[in-house]
Amino acid sequence: MTRIIGSSAVIAALAIASYGMIAAVVGVKRREAALVRSARAAAYTCFGLMTVANLAMIYGLVTHDFSIDYVAQVGSRATPVFFTVISLWSALEGSILFWGWVLALYAALAMWITKSSLGSLGAYANAVLLFVSAFFYILLVGPANPFGLVSPVPLDGPGPNPLLQNHILMAVHPPLLYLGYVGMTVPFAFGLGALLSGRLDDTWLRVTRTWTVAAWSFLTLAIVAGMWWSYEVLGWGGYWAWDPVENASFLPWLTATAFMHSAMVQERRGLLRVWNMSLIIATFLLTILGTFLTRSGVISSVHAFGEGPIGTYFLAFMAVTLVFSMVMLLGRSTELRSEGHLDSMASRETVFLGNNLLFTAFTFTVLLGTLFPILAEAARGVKVSVGAPFFNMMTIPLCVALIFLVGVGPMLPWRVANMEELRRKLRIPGGAAVLTLAVALTLGMRDFWGLLAFTAGAFALLGNVQEFVLGTMARRRAGGGSIPRALWGLMNSNPRRYGGYTAHIGLVLMAIGITASSAFRMEREATVRLGEMVELGGYTVRFEELWAEDQPHRFVVGSRFAVLINGRERGEMNPRLNYYRARGSEPITTPSVRTRAHNDLYLTLLAFESDGSSATVTVIVEPLVVWIWIGSLIIAMGAFFSIWPRRRRPSPVRRTRNELQEAGVA
Amino acid sequence: MNWKRSAVGVGISVPILALLAFGMTKNPNVIPSPLPGRPAPEFALPVMDEPDTVRLADLRGNVVVLNFWASWCLECRHEHSDLSMAARLFEPQGVRFYGVLYNDTPTNGRTWIREMGGQYYPSLVDEGSRTAVSYGLYGVPETFIIDQNGTVVHKQIGPITLSRLSALIQPLLDEPPAPAVPVGGDEAAGTGVTDDAMEAVAGDAAEVTS
């Protein structure tokens, strides 16, 4: 029954999305408002149907209905309810189902907010959204059907992939990733809507700004949650390995970041209009490419995902969207020409241009490194992989340059900079940079790029903090009250600007954390007997005990290590190995991490004697890791602060609605 | 709209898509198996629940389909009916189907076969996975098609379908490969063809030509 409800909802959604798509286009062509309205209703209906389908799947999972293909694949009676629910996105079919729901939610929201205010642009955007939705519904009906019938019905299932049920972050990472990935569909749809309708002014940019920033923040959080997850679970003490799966989520982030910045240049100065359109199209296509790469088995990755005919579907979809958007973009490019022009090299526009140039180079590097194995096989027939050194060598200089720009940007005004003011603003950050360099050198740091990264980091951090300080001081002089009050007032006076600066500060903290934790990482592997100790980086760990515990869905071998600092006991750590019963005997390492502001102590149990007499462990000490996670939260806070709805300013939507009424379109 | 420029857009898109389409045809997780085109590794495995032992060497002259499976593998469930169907279709034409139980207990295997409503062909028990190792198995299911001379013709990774099986087996039945010429010495013993098999092959060939 659950199965039937779920699959009928998906089929109905496919039919309605297809109808809506056609109705929107025909409605605009024939100027029939009723048809356009019905297309909007289709978007709402799809959301309702996808909600039903997702709830049906969750119900099937929770009630262990193993006649449903997907439940038989990832369900198990022994798995705790929480992990059973989140196994909705633990394998391919379920995650496509969830993706379909998120997309339907976004499409319905976008249509509900804009209604008919955008005229033909909105109708075309709706058509694009429904087209993308229909593609996912086709997947759900065909190759990734989660509601297939399993017969005879198995009595129990294997349970979700143990790597995914081993940590709570897996409950967070995929939904955030989908919120980010799918969110990029909205600006893409409105961009294409602008191209299709010929309304090539900045309307589409302004309408979707909130969407872009929100989706970008989700994507940022998702990437960092993924990093954090691999740090907490995989047991090698790292968080980024340039694995294709990681790159797949990083690529659209790079273009989206470039887009957010260059969109400001367009809004302010009317420049870069073709470029912005290209960036948002690229961002959307990269989300699809990323999914294609990771879900079709084109590229080898340590993260094993299911493979199947789904790759062909993604390729076909990508072909249609790529060709169509290229045709539309280039066909309209003469009409999209810039209105404004660049006034001076010393201006914020220039910094944004530099930022875009660097991000483009960054995207190409990562894309090339990721796709190179296919290129090499096509050209020379050899199997190769591109090692992390390539990515590091190419991207570290780019990162340093970007961090430097993060510092310079806020110092420069739009149009033309006042050199006197620039010099004044450079003083403190520049001083901090020189000081950092000197301190690092005297402490014996000799790594060229590490030194540059710290120097640029100090410069950028102070450069952005300075803006808050100067602004707050000015407000207080003008009678703004206490410091927090003045600061809050300042931030709210221009949320976009100060939200942006906050995000910059978070980014710099992340960069510092990444640099420090990779440059000063210490690692030791050792086999210890009971009572024996391992020393590393000011910590001593003593092996106290090995224990085992039988739990319903897994079997745990745990260890207890005492942590000593300067000979004094400062707590204990329990790295473990979890054996998930239904999945066989492969143990999943569960490292134990002791996080402090200045460094992390990281312990992984690798092997042990079954009588409990000895254990082999990896001890890792990594400085400043926690600032990577904190930095990402600050980024997201800044980004959400900048788009939080406020009453003071007229919303961009309302503004465009007025414009529309003037133009007599709506 | 400027259609000339639009055409440029198509021109840019095509090579990108072609590259990705090419990537689709390759599976990067698999180091190319050297097996297809080479003699299949010999094995002698006990039949599950029966006293017999199956030797690959005894099967020269027959097309052999070797399917590695396990009760804990979901994909094996999906391909099971197609394999049984293919066995029913091709067994009368001398094609031998064998399952090889991989990394699983015969008890589990028996339960699974019962649950699936039977298996049309016998399954072999691969103690210690030595046969799986010599066939370079990465996971289950994997299916190997071995021709009348004992040469591996195809290695299927992942579930196989009835149409794929037919497409692979039928040509071997229609046009059996020329029997390997015994060179003499050890090699002949390894890849050589028994006289019976030679006759069988010759007989098949005669049928086709007549």
Place this chain on the structure above:
Amino acid sequence: MMGKKRVIGGVVALVIVLSGFGYLMYGGIGENLVYFVTPAELLERGDDAYERPVRLGGQVVPGTVRWNADELDLRFTLQDEDVHVEVISRKAPPAMFREGQGVIVEGSLNRDGVFESSNLMVKHSNEYRAPDDHEVMPAEKYRDLIRQTN
């Protein structure tokens, strides 16, 4: 409006930057390629096989695994078909490492014919294995441990 000269200058600068970047990328990728090979392919390379980073994929031959926990010294033989390569790793085997399994080792072949691995990756198919006949379930394997702790 920017003068024509400046536009040309900008384009020239861009071309220089891009070609420099392209050159870097080309060189960088060439140096950092790691080839995937099987033991047979590795040995076929003859003299070129030695001391070059590669990823070697094959099956762990049952019965060849020697793991010395105190010395952190792991040795085993990788096989594909009938070609064997001895592998040594200075790290503890990953949790999912087991005999008869497909693994990929990253490292290079020493002059003495032993492959020194810097990174051992277990190839897992999407399916997870059930324990085979020879292996007792972990709970039984570590029964002593449980008894001690409970």
